[in-house]
Amino acid sequence: MKKIVVANRGEIALRVMRTAKEMGIKTVAVYSEADRKALHVRYADEAVCIGPPPSNQSYLLGDKIIEVAKMTGADAIHPGYGFLSENAHFARKVKESGLIFIGPSAESMEIMGSKIGAKQAVSKFNVPLVPGTQEALRDIAEAKNIANQIGYPVLVKASAGGGGKGMRVVNSAEEFEEAIKMAQSEALASFGDDAVFIEKFVGSPKHIEIQLLGDQHGNVVYLFERECSIQRRHQKLVEEAPSSCLTPEIRKKMGEAAVNVAKASNYFGAGTVEFLVDEKLNFYFLEMNTRLQVEHPVTEQIVGLDLVKEQIRIAKGEELGYTQDDLKIHGHAIELRVCAEDPMNNFLPDIGKLLTYKTPQGYGVRVDDSFEEGMEIPIQYDPMIAKLITFGATREEAIKRMIRAISDYKISGIETTLSFGNFVMHHDAYVKGDFDTKFIEKYFQPEMLQNKAASLEPVAAFSAGNLFFKQDGAKQDVKQSTQTNWQLKRKN
Numbered sequence: 435m436k437k438i439v440v441a442n443r444g445e446i447a448l449r450v451m452r453t454a455k456e457m458g459i460k461t462v463a464v465y466s467e468a469d470r471k472a473l474h475v476r477y478a479d480e481a482v483c484i485g486p487p488p489s490n491q492s493y494l495l496g497d498k499i500i501e502v503a504k505m506t507g508a509d510a511i512h513p514g515y516g517f518l519s520e521n522a523h524f525a526r527k528v529k530e531s532g533l534i535f536i537g538p539s540a541e542s543m544e545i546m547g548s549k550i551g552a553k554q555a556v557s558k559f560n561v562p563l564v565p566g567t568q569e570a571l572r573d574i575a576e577a578k579n580i581a582n583q584i585g586y587p588v589l590v591k592a593s594a595g596g597g598g599k600g601m602r603v604v605n606s607a608e609e610f611e612e613a614i615k616m617a618q619s620e621a622l623a624s625f626g627d628d629a630v631f632i633e634k635f636v637g638s639p640k641h642i643e644i645q646l647l648g649d650q651h652g653n654v655v656y657l658f659e660r661e662c663s664i665q666r667r668h669q670k671l672v673e674e675a676p677s678s679c680l681t682p683e684i685r686k687k688m689g690e691a692a693v694n695v696a697k698a699s700n701y702f703g704a705g706t707v708e709f710l711v712d713e714k715l716n717f718y719f720l721e722m723n724t725r726l727q728v729e730h731p732v733t734e735q736i737v738g739l740d741l742v743k744e745q746i747r748i749a750k751g752e753e754l755g756y757t758q759d760d761l762k763i764h765g766h767a768i769e770l771r772v773c774a775e776d777p778m779n780n781f782l783p784d785i786g787k788l789l790t791y792k793t794p795q796g797y798g799v800r801v802d803d804s805f806e807e808g809m810e811i812p813i814q815y816d817p818m819i820a821k822l823i824t825f826g827a828t829r830e831e832a833i834k835r836m837i838r839a840i841s842d843y844k845i846s847g848i849e850t851t852l853s854f855g856n857f858v859m860h861h862d863a864y865v866k867g868d869f870d871t872k873f874i875e876k877y878f879q880p881e882m883l884q885n886k887a888a889s890l891e892p893v894a895a896f897s898a899g900n901l902f903f904k905q906d907g908a909k910q911d912v913k914q915s916t917q918t919n920w921q922l923k924r925k926n
């Protein structure tokens with residue numbers, strides 16, 4: 435492999451190009467008219483403009499990107515995440531064009547692209563599933579019987595959905611028929627496929643996912659878990675590895691279940707198996723993401739592998755070259771997504787110019803970004819401007835380092851989620867590891883960020899965690915427990 439087209443933009447395009455450069459592989463950037471001055475365009479050895487700003491006229495044009503690969507004499511395409519990364523049709527076309535798709539096979543992507551297909555595939559491979567149906571619901575009366583057996587509430591999910599799209603909770607038998615019909619018509623409208631299925635609704639779950647790597651010779655290993663429960667509307671904001679709630683036994687069980695998911699679909703490449711985990715630490719397979727994920731750096735930091743390098747080696751047909759026993763967890767890593775969104779105003783996207791943009795530096799800090807001071811945040815794309823990753827020997831160290839790095843991160847001109855990250859890092863429930871997917875709903879109110887100047891001072895923050903909370907007593911209990919917790923932590 436001598437030259438790769440990176441079919442993406444932003445931080446992930448740069449991320450892929452850096453590794454390619456280390457491996458002596460040339461890179462070709464593709465870009466839209468909105469990205470003429472983008473860093474991924476400057477960093478690449480070559481760059482080709484593929485169309486106007488809207489992604490369906492640029493970054494989503496698979497055929498055009500394949501053309502660019504041919505034209506520039508590239509031999510592979512890396513899709514990054516989002517855009518074409520989970521498009522089986524594109525992966526197949528890349529292969530049929532005589533190019534290497536740096537990712538799994540189109541067949542694996544197709545199996546996992548259908549939630550029902552995925553459940554059916556893994557059901558024979560000893561993977562725990564949420565009680566529910568493994569076929570598209572057709573007969574309402576029969577489905578209702580199953581729902582009664584499972585017990586309400588049940589969740590109706592679209593087979594073609596994912597990432598929270600096309601889900602609906604049904605609380606009672608009376609609501610059932612109407613909910614199914616609504617879900618089916620919504621699924622048809624959104625995904626062109628009306629297949630829906632039902633599952634027992636797991637209330638307040640944790641979202642824990644397992645990173646996998648598989649080669650083209652049948653070897654699969656798990657690179658442990660990422661805890662991704664701090665989400666808002668299915669948008670992750672804080673991720674970490676490892677999870678602070680798993681025992682070594684459950685970690686091994688989940689890892690082995692994830693490997694079985696890969697075996698069920700002859701998977702190779704990097705992939706992630708998502709699990710729901712309930713308060714008793716029962717875990718259930720949700721879906722598999724057949725791409726490199728945004729939050730992959732936390733895994734890289736704790737296992738010491740460059741996941742893009744592994745993807746490229748696997749795509750070339752190399753063997754993994756290590757076994758499960760060679761992999762160990764070293765320390766703890768946390769990632770904060772720094773998004774151009776205003777946490778004081780319902781996380782509304784905030785556009786504008788980065789008047790000040792200074793990234794934090796120093797031991798245990800990694801910033802994956804693609805902006806420079808003075809640049810505009812384009813409105814057409816994802817609002818994520820950077821990923822701030824900190825790592826340390828322990829979770830406490832990673833948290834304190836994150837607080838320091840947030841304080842050292844200087845951004846003006848736009849609102850970002852840095853202040854929200856600071857709130858999370860000081861929150862008693864987060865510090866204790868006692869949280870689930872309801873964290874934001876349960877604990878976050880925009881007013882808690884009011885004392886902003888103070889909240890970004892680490893010294894003030896440590897001595898008075900209550901700066902984040904209203905002074906009127908409404909959050910008195912939280913305020914006190916936060917202080918107590920930091921005192922406890924400091925004693926250890």
Ligand code: MV4
Pocket residue numbers: 564589596597598599633634635636637639640641663665668708710720721871
């Ligand atoms: C669930 C669930 C509860 N019970 N399935 C949301 C994203 C999609 N991947 C699946 N999701 C869920 N599936 C059952 N049977 C709750 C969620 C869910 C969720 C899952 C992971 C992370 C955040 C979430 C937020 C709300 C709901």
